Amino acid sequence: xxxxDILVKVENLKKYFPIYGGILQRVxxxxxxxxxxxxxxxxxxxxxxxxxxxxxxxxxxxxLVKLEEPTGGKxxxxxxxxxxxxxxxxxKYRRKAQIIFQxxxxxxxxxxxxxxxIIEVMKVHRLHKGEEYNNALKLMEKVGLSExxxxxxxxxxxxxxxxxxxxxxxxxxxxxxLILDEPTASLDVSxxxxxxxxxxxxQEKYNYTYLLIxxxxxxVRYISERTVIMYRGMWVETSPTKELFNKAEHPYTQALxxxxxxxxxxxxxxxxxxxxxxxxxxxxxxxxPFADRCPYVMDICKNEMPPVESIGDEHKVRCWxxxxx
Amino acid sequence: xxxxxxxxKNLRVNFYTYxxxxxxxxxxxxDLNKGEILGLAGETGSGKxxxxxxxxxxxxxxxxxxxxxxxxxxxxxxxxxxxxxNLIRGKEINAIxxxxxxxxxxxxxxxxxxxxxxxxxxxxxxxxxxxxIKKLDEIMVSALKDVKMPAVDxxxxxxxxxxxxxxxxxxxxxxxxxxQPSLIIADEPTTALDVTIQAQVxxxxxxxxxxxxxxxxxxxxxxxxxxxxxxxxxIMYAGRIVEYGRVSExxxxxxxxxxxxxxxxxxxADIDVKVxxxxxxxxxxxxxxSGCTFHPRCPYAMEICKRQSPRPSYVKERMVECHLYx
Numbered sequence: 001x002x003x004x005d006i007l008v009k010v011e012n013l014k015k016y017f018p019i020y021g022g023i024l025q026r027v028x029x030x031x032x033x034x035x036x037x038x039x040x041x042x043x044x045x046x047x048x049x050x051x052x053x054x055x056x057x058x059x060x061x062x063x064l065v066k067l068e069e070p071t072g073g074k075x076x077x078x079x080x081x082x083x084x085x086x087x088x089x090x091x092k093y094r095r096k097a098q099i100i101f102q103x104x105x106x107x108x109x110x111x112x113x114x115x116x117x118i119i120e121v122m123k124v125h126r127l128h129k130g131e132e133y134n135n136a137l138k139l140m141e142k143v144g145l146s147e148x149x150x151x152x153x154x155x156x157x158x159x160x161x162x163x164x165x166x167x168x169x170x171x172x173x174x175x176x177x178l179i180l181d182e183p184t185a186s187l188d189v190s191x192x193x194x195x196x197x198x199x200x201x202x203q204e205k206y207n208y209t210y211l212l213i214x215x216x217x218x219x220v221r222y223i224s225e226r227t228v229i230m231y232r233g234m235w236v237e238t239s240p241t242k243e244l245f246n247k248a249e250h251p252y253t254q255a256l257x258x259x260x261x262x263x264x265x266x267x268x269x270x271x272x273x274x275x276x277x278x279x280x281x282x283x284x285x286x287x288x289p290f291a292d293r294c295p296y297v298m299d300i301c302k303n304e305m306p307p308v309e310s311i312g313d314e315h316k317v318r319c320w321x322x323x324x325x
Numbered sequence: 326x327x328x329x330x331x332x333x334k335n336l337r338v339n340f341y342t343y344x345x346x347x348x349x350x351x352x353x354x355x356d357l358n359k360g361e362i363l364g365l366a367g368e369t370g371s372g373k374x375x376x377x378x379x380x381x382x383x384x385x386x387x388x389x390x391x392x393x394x395x396x397x398x399x400x401x402x403x404x405x406x407x408x409x410x411n412l413i414r415g416k417e418i419n420a421i422x423x424x425x426x427x428x429x430x431x432x433x434x435x436x437x438x439x440x441x442x443x444x445x446x447x448x449x450x451x452x453x454x455x456x457x458i459k460k461l462d463e464i465m466v467s468a469l470k471d472v473k474m475p476a477v478d479x480x481x482x483x484x485x486x487x488x489x490x491x492x493x494x495x496x497x498x499x500x501x502x503x504x505q506p507s508l509i510i511a512d513e514p515t516t517a518l519d520v521t522i523q524a525q526v527x528x529x530x531x532x533x534x535x536x537x538x539x540x541x542x543x544x545x546x547x548x549x550x551x552x553x554x555x556x557x558x559x560i561m562y563a564g565r566i567v568e569y570g571r572v573s574e575x576x577x578x579x580x581x582x583x584x585x586x587x588x589x590x591x592x593x594a595d596i597d598v599k600v601x602x603x604x605x606x607x608x609x610x611x612x613x614x615s616g617c618t619f620h621p622r623c624p625y626a627m628e629i630c631k632r633q634s635p636r637p638s639y640v641k642e643r644m645v646e647c648h649l650y651x
Contacts, residue, residue: 192602256521261547266576277492
C-alpha cells in the first residue's frame with residue numbers, strides 16, 4: 001500500500017551490535033537488537049512505536065536520526081533513500097529530523113543557559129542570522145515558557161519546564177519530523193498531561209510528523225493515530241490505534257493490553273497473564289520470537305517465522321494463529 | 326472488628342539541606358488494619374517515600390522526625406532504641422524497594438545473602454513457633470517457591486546479575502515475606518519492570534499477602550496499580566495526606582480537587598479520554614505556600630484557602646482535607 005503523503009518509510013530495518021571478547025577483542029557474537037522493523041509515517045501523523053525493554057524501539061529511533069548505522073534495511077525520507085547519506089546531505093536531513101529523549105536533564109548542557117543551548121543549535125545550522133534572540137523568544141512562547149526562562153540553567157527549571165525547553169531547542173531548526181523517545185516517562189502525571197497536550201497542539205498548528213516511542217499504552221492511545229507493536233526486535237502487529245485497542249489480534253498485543261493496570265477499580269478485567277520473560281537478545285530468533293511465552297503456541301511457531309497477514313485496511317499482524325484461521 | 330496494626334499520628338519530618346529546611350512531611354496521619362493493602366499515591370516530592378522510610382526508621386542522616394508518633398502493635402516505633410528496633414525490622418516489618426539491583430549484593434550468591442539476612446534475624450526468631458531458624462535451607466526454598474521461582478536450587482546458586490529484573494524482584498519478595506512479617510512497606514516495587522512482568526509480580530505479591538494475612542503499604546505513583554491491588558488509598562500532596570478512603574469510593578467519587586485533577590490528568594489504555602492537566606507545578610517545600618498548599622493550582626480556590634490550612638473532614642471511613650468540605 002503506497003500513499004503519496006508518506007514522509008518516512010522504514011523497510012526491514014536490522015541492527016546487530018557486536019559483542020567483543022577474548023584477549024584479541026574479536027567479535028564473539030551479536031546482540032540482535034532489531035531484527036525487522038518496517039513501518040511508514042504520513043505527514044502530520046503520529047505513529048506510536050510500542051514495546052517493552054529490549055524490544056529494540058529506542059534503537060529504531062536512534063537509527064532514524066542516524067545516531068546508529070543500520071546493519072540492514074532501508075530508510076526513505078520523502079521517497080528518497082537516506083540509509084547511507086553522509087556529509088552535507090546528512091546535515092540537511094538532521095535539520096528536518098529531530099529527536100527528544102526521555103531525560104531532559106541529560107539532554108541539556110548543565111553549564112549553558114537555555115538561551116545559549118537554543119542559539120547554539122541555530123548557529124550550527126546557520127539559521128536566523130542576527131535574529132537568533134528574537135527567534136529563541138518566539139520558541140519559548142511556542143512551548144509555553146517565558147523570556148525569564150531563557151536565562152535559567154537547566155537545574156533551575158522543573159522537570160516539565162526542562163522538557164519544554166528541550167522541545168523548544170528541537171524546534172529551533174524548524175524540523176518536519178520529531179522522534180519522541182519516551183518524552184513523558186520521567187514526568188509526573190499532572191505534568192505529563194501538560195507536555196502531551198503541548199505536543200498535540202504543536203502538531204495541529206505546524207503539521208509536525210511524530211514517531212512516539214514508548215512503553216506506555218495509555219499515552220499511545222491518547223496521541224497516536226497508528227501504532228506498531230514490537231517484540232524482541234521485530235514488529236508483530238501494526239494497526240490504526242483505535243482498532244488495535246479494540247481488537248488486537250496478536251497474542252502478545254492482547255497480553256500487553258491486559259497487563260496495563262487500569263485506574264478504575266470497577267473495571268473487571270479477565271486476567272490474561274503471560275508467564276516468562278522476553279528471550280535473550282544474543283541468540284537469533286528462529287520462528288516467532290513470542291513462541292516460548294505464547295499460550296496458543298503451536299509446533300510451527302517455534303520453527304518458522306510467521307508470515308505477514310493483512311486483516312484490515314492498515315491492520316497487519318504476524319502470527320501463525322491468524323494465518324491458520 | 327478490624328485490628329489496627331499501624332497508626333501514624335501527626336508525623337512531621339524535616340530535611341536539613343544547604344538550601345534550607347525542607348518540610349517533607351507536615352503532619353501525616355495514617356491507620357492500617359491487619360491484612361489490608363493501603364496504597365500511598367502522590368507525585369515526586371509529595372512525601373510518600375519519606376513516610377515509608379520513617380516507619381522503617383531508615384531516613385537519611387540529614388532528616389529528622391520533628392514531631393509525631395508511629396504506633397506499631399501499640400508500641401511507638403520512634404521511642405524505642407535502635408537495638409530494639411532491630412528485633413522488629415526484617416522480622417515484623419520488612420521492605421521492598423524499586424530497584425532490586427541496588428538491594429542485592431552483586432558479589433554474593435542469592436543463597437549466601439539470603440542466609441545472612443536470616444541469620445541476622447536470629448535473635449528476633451528465638452521465641453517464634455512458626456519459624457525454626459535452624460532449618461535455613463527449608464525456609465529459603467519454601468520462600469522462593471512461594472514466589473513461583475522456577476528451578477529454585479539453581480537460582481540459589483546464582484549471582485544477582487544472572488537474574489532478570491523480574492526475577493530479582495521476586496527474590497526481594499521472597500526475602501521480604503520469608504519471615505512472615507506483619508507489615509511490608511513496598512516502595513514502587515514494580516516501577517522498574519515491564520507491564521507484563523509487573524502484572525506477574527503484583528499477582529504474586531497479592532497472593533502472598535493473602536496467604537500470610539500481611540498488611541502492606543504500597544507506595545506508587547501509578548493509580549492503576551493502586552486500583553488493582555489496594556483496598557484503601559491515601560493521596561499525598563506536599564507532605565500531607567489530602568484524601569483517604571476505600572479505593573472504590575475515592576476512584577469513583579474523588580472529593581479533593583487535587584485527587585480530581587490527578588484522575589483527569591491520566592490518559593487511559595482502556596477507554597478514550599480527554600486529559601486535563603493540573604496547571605502549575607508541585608510547590609517547593611522549603612517555602613511552601615500559605616494556607617492550603619494546593620491553593621495556587623486549585624481551580625476552586627477561595628479566599629480562606631490562602632490564609633488557613635484546612636482541617637480534615639470525615640465522612641465514615643473517608644477523610645478529605647479541603648475547605649470545600651468543612
